[in-house]
Amino acid sequence: MKKIYLLVSILIIGMVITACEPKTVKNKHKSVIMSSNEIIDDLVKSIGGNFIETNIAMRKGNDPHSYTATEKDIIRITDSSLIIYNGGNLEGRLEWALSKIGNITPAVSIIDCLPKDKLIYDKEKDSDKRQVNPHFWHNPVLWKIAANFIADNLASMNNVNQQIYFQNEEVLLYILDRLNNYIKEQIKKIPIEKRIIVTEHNAFAYFGAAYGFETYYLQGAATSSEITSADINNLADILIEKNVTTLFLEATLPDKNIRLLQSTLKARGHFVKIGGTLYSDTLGYNNNYEAMMRHNIDTIVDALSPK
Numbered sequence: 001m002k003k004i005y006l007l008v009s010i011l012i013i014g015m016v017i018t019a020c021e022p023k024t025v026k027n028k029h030k031s032v033i034m035s036s037n038e039i040i041d042d043l044v045k046s047i048g049g050n051f052i053e054t055n056i057a058m059r060k061g062n063d064p065h066s067y068t069a070t071e072k073d074i075i076r077i078t079d080s081s082l083i084i085y086n087g088g089n090l091e092g093r094l095e096w097a098l099s100k101i102g103n104i105t106p107a108v109s110i111i112d113c114l115p116k117d118k119l120i121y122d123k124e125k126d127s128d129k130r131q132v133n134p135h136f137w138h139n140p141v142l143w144k145i146a147a148n149f150i151a152d153n154l155a156s157m158n159n160v161n162q163q164i165y166f167q168n169e170e171v172l173l174y175i176l177d178r179l180n181n182y183i184k185e186q187i188k189k190i191p192i193e194k195r196i197i198v199t200e201h202n203a204f205a206y207f208g209a210a211y212g213f214e215t216y217y218l219q220g221a222a223t224s225s226e227i228t229s230a231d232i233n234n235l236a237d238i239l240i241e242k243n244v245t246t247l248f249l250e251a252t253l254p255d256k257n258i259r260l261l262q263s264t265l266k267a268r269g270h271f272v273k274i275g276g277t278l279y280s281d282t283l284g285y286n287n288n289y290e291a292m293m294r295h296n297i298d299t300i301v302d303a304l305s306p307k
């Protein structure tokens with residue numbers, strides 16, 4: 001750890017975590033864009049195509065909420081032209097690391113550029129404080145705003161290729177509209193009273209708001225809180241009252257807490273099944289964002305629709 005502190009201390013200090021204007025960056029022959037996670041990287045690649053090099057800070061499939069920047073990550077960040085991250089405290093200690101690195105590499109947060117009235121805030125556990133929920137990409141309509149933001153940033157870096165970036169953005173907007181329509185069609189198969197998603201953390205708040213699902217969870221928008229037996233019992237009370245019969249696992253989290261909830265319900269005479277694994281904070285085995293979203297909706301529909 002000492003080495004990291006030494007490294008960051010010799011770098012220029014001063015924050016450039018920013019606002020929504022595209023950043024002016026070093027004019028390299030080929031730009032290197034570092035995304036915080038694979039979901040953002042997929043978006044950057046969709047817009048930038050072969051005209052940019054990309055890099056990802058986090059290891060694929062890891063829980064982003066528990067991310068800590070390693071010394072290697074700090075070096076990769078400082079070697080990049082631009083770092084794009086989600087923000088809203090999704091990426092663990094990344095924002096802290098960026099604040100220490102300073103303005104060697106410009107950094108932009110996507111969530112900071114969403115219209116404020118589109119954001120969802122969660123009450124923090126055991127506190128009256130409210131915290132923005134970062135999982136907005138589960139609404140493809142909001143992901144269109146992210147696509148526009150990325151295209152603007154890439155275009156400002158490289159005027160020569162900007163036409164291509166905007167053309168790629170147009171294609172992506174079409175794909176996201178098509179995905180939104182697909183989800184709306186699929187959820188018609190689920191009876192309204194069954195439109196309830198239960199997961200370990202509150203990753204589906206934006207999905208639920210967009211498509212009319214209630215969401216319940218053991219911990220909030222982050223994954224760091226201790227889950228107590230009171231949390232399990234309180235959620236069990238709600239699920240029994242609402243006659244919920246399906247729980248979902250999440251690919252980036254161990255299944256023990258959801259299994260514990262399942263066995264607690266069983267002990268109280270209420271049987272629930274596991275409806276499958278959802279990709280809340282990772283693309284998982286899916287090739288891209290669209291495939292990940294289709295996996296999630298297909299899993300949800302399969303689990304909640306009448307057989």
Ligand SMILES: [Zn+2]
Nearest residue numbers: 201203221281
């Ligand atoms: Zn999450």
